[in-house]
Amino acid sequence: MIRVTNLSKIYQTGSIEVRALLNISLEVVTGEFVAIMGPSGSGKSTLMNVLGCLDRPTSGCYQLDNLAVSTLDDKELATIRNRKIGFVFQTFNLLGRTSAVANVEVPLMYGGVNRKARRQRALEALAKVGLSPRAFHKPNELSGGERQRVAIARAIVSNPAIILADEPTGALDTKSGTEVMAILEGLHQQGLTIIVVTHDREIANHTQRIYHFRDGEIQYIEEVKNR
Amino acid sequence: MIRVTNLSKIYQTGSIEVRALLNISLEVVTGEFVAIMGPSGSGKSTLMNVLGCLDRPTSGCYQLDNLAVSTLDDKELATIRNRKIGFVFQTFNLLGRTSAVANVEVPLMYGGVNRKARRQRALEALAKVGLSPRAFHKPNELSGGERQRVAIARAIVSNPAIILADEPTGALDTKSGTEVMAILEGLHQQGLTIIVVTHDREIANHTQRIYHFRDGEIQYIEEVKNR
Ligand SMILES: Nc1ncnc2c1ncn2[C@@H]1O[C@H](COP(=O)(O)OP(=O)(O)OP(=O)(O)O)[C@@H](O)[C@H]1O
Numbered sequence: 001m002i003r004v005t006n007l008s009k010i011y012q013t014g015s016i017e018v019r020a021l022l023n024i025s026l027e028v029v030t031g032e033f034v035a036i037m038g039p040s041g042s043g044k045s046t047l048m049n050v051l052g053c054l055d056r057p058t059s060g061c062y063q064l065d066n067l068a069v070s071t072l073d074d075k076e077l078a079t080i081r082n083r084k085i086g087f088v089f090q091t092f093n094l095l096g097r098t099s100a101v102a103n104v105e106v107p108l109m110y111g112g113v114n115r116k117a118r119r120q121r122a123l124e125a126l127a128k129v130g131l132s133p134r135a136f137h138k139p140n141e142l143s144g145g146e147r148q149r150v151a152i153a154r155a156i157v158s159n160p161a162i163i164l165a166d167e168p169t170g171a172l173d174t175k176s177g178t179e180v181m182a183i184l185e186g187l188h189q190q191g192l193t194i195i196v197v198t199h200d201r202e203i204a205n206h207t208q209r210i211y212h213f214r215d216g217e218i219q220y221i222e223e224v225k226n227r
Numbered sequence: 228m229i230r231v232t233n234l235s236k237i238y239q240t241g242s243i244e245v246r247a248l249l250n251i252s253l254e255v256v257t258g259e260f261v262a263i264m265g266p267s268g269s270g271k272s273t274l275m276n277v278l279g280c281l282d283r284p285t286s287g288c289y290q291l292d293n294l295a296v297s298t299l300d301d302k303e304l305a306t307i308r309n310r311k312i313g314f315v316f317q318t319f320n321l322l323g324r325t326s327a328v329a330n331v332e333v334p335l336m337y338g339g340v341n342r343k344a345r346r347q348r349a350l351e352a353l354a355k356v357g358l359s360p361r362a363f364h365k366p367n368e369l370s371g372g373e374r375q376r377v378a379i380a381r382a383i384v385s386n387p388a389i390i391l392a393d394e395p396t397g398a399l400d401t402k403s404g405t406e407v408m409a410i411l412e413g414l415h416q417q418g419l420t421i422i423v424v425t426h427d428r429e430i431a432n433h434t435q436r437i438y439h440f441r442d443g444e445i446q447y448i449e450e451v452k453n454r
């Protein structure tokens with residue numbers, strides 16, 4: 001499970017301080033499906049980067065399954081990240097010079113999966129997001145929504161315990177967005193813990209609880225009814 | 228005005244042909260505000276790139292203010308692009324190593340605007356999109372929505388005759404998205420021609436006409452009522 005206590009993140013740009021997160025505390029129990037909403041610049045991606053072990057907080061504590069993440073060195077952090085977490089980045093972050101399928105295979109390389117099996121699993125993940133005809137295109141040969149779906153396929157291919165999705169439907173039309181949510185709900189039913197950042201109320205309505213952010217703080221927590 | 232006649236764009240990836248646009252014909256009169264909607268991969272960005280003189284069609288004709296764009300060489304194309312068109316890219320396309328304000332200044336360098344005036348106008352454009360406190364941040368020091376707003380500021384700073392906005396609110400919360408549409412509507416009232424690609428019906432409702440795309444073709448054209 002995920003437990004954050006008094007977490008802060010302050011960026012220093014020259015003499016200017018940006019307080020991206022201010023004393024954040026929250027708890028997500030294993031198997032829950034929650035959402036994070038809030039205005040542009042309110043700290044959502046910053047929190048996701050800390051939860052995804054991609055960034056360290058300035059102060060406060062992050063426990064992942066009772067492991068105090070803040071005490072780990074970079075190598076241990078990378079191991080946790082690659083084994084437990086599937087991350088959909090807000091800006092996709094695909095490798096520009098390799099095909100969609102090669103991009104999706106990347107998380108499987110840490111798990112020591114052999115070459116033939118990696119290719120097969122990556123193709124299956126791409127099929128799930130409707131991208132089989134585009135498997136061998138490079139990112140600059142894909143539409144915006146197609147790149148986003150490659151990023152989603154990459155996040156789910158290794159069957160991680162936790163999925164952190166930072167605005168996974170931002171570049172998608174309604175139909176594709178609904179299909180992506182169906183994939184996430186299917187994974188949730190298999191027992192995965194899922195945290196999704198979204199600007200779309202429709203998307204948030206698929207979850208159990210919504211954290212509303214404002215200016216680096218949690219303004220209020222909403223239990224989702226009528227799901 | 229913008230007139231496209233029998234426009235096609237076919238991508239060749241090895242032996243595979245992707246028909247991104249198939250015999251597209253449309254006309255946008257000077258001063259109109261129109262939208263393009265359609266599923267992921269239906270050809271919207273491809274059309275925008277042709278309209279923005281960033282890409283050439285495989286066949287067909289594109290006339291911009293009675294100038295046959297297809298007959299121009301790359302240098303002439305670049306001149307038209309820099310003088311007449313402000314472009315908001317779906318993936319922002321900011322220069323990673325320079326600040327937000329320097330990014331916004333770029334279109335003004337083609338117009339021979341002096342250094343002091345460039346800085347002032349760029350800061351005004353950033354103020355319009357609510358980003359004054361972030362003017363000196365680099366793109367990787369900005370949130371997703373902030374980067375999108377820098378891209379919008381850059382598209383409007385040189386007061387171009389035409390604005391092509393490819394999903395300008397995709398990374399924005401509802402409030403920021405509404406503010407961006409207010410900016411575009413203000414420019415429209417000043418006489419600018421605006422074409423916006425969007426997945427959001429709310430956004431499209433602000434325009435006069437919507438082109439619905441599917442599989443590289445215009446499926447139908449909708450006149451927007453009750454604006
Ligand atoms: N350079 C390229 N080479 C091959 N195929 C390409 C290339 N660029 C785009 N495509 C394909 O052309 C089709 C149309 O792409 P386009 O970017 O116009 O879609 P779109 O309507 O903007 O989609 P989205 O809503 O996802 O942004 C897509 O299926 C894409 O895979």
Ligand SMILES: Nc1ncnc2c1ncn2[C@@H]1O[C@H](COP(=O)(O)OP(=O)(O)OP(=O)(O)O)[C@@H](O)[C@H]1O
Binds near residue numbers: 011012013018368370
């Ligand atoms: N490396 C950095 N240095 C300085 N400031 C930063 C840095 N990264 C982010 N920020 C600032 O921290 C604030 C929070 O950023 P964050 O990316 O978490 O916002 P967000 O809630 O994800 O916004 P959006 O909805 O626009 O994606 C923003 O105002 C941003 O300008």
Ligand SMILES: [Mg+2]
Binds near residue numbers: 044045371
């Ligand atoms: Mg963000």
Ligand SMILES: [Mg+2]
Binds near residue numbers: 143145271272393
């Ligand atoms: Mg597109």
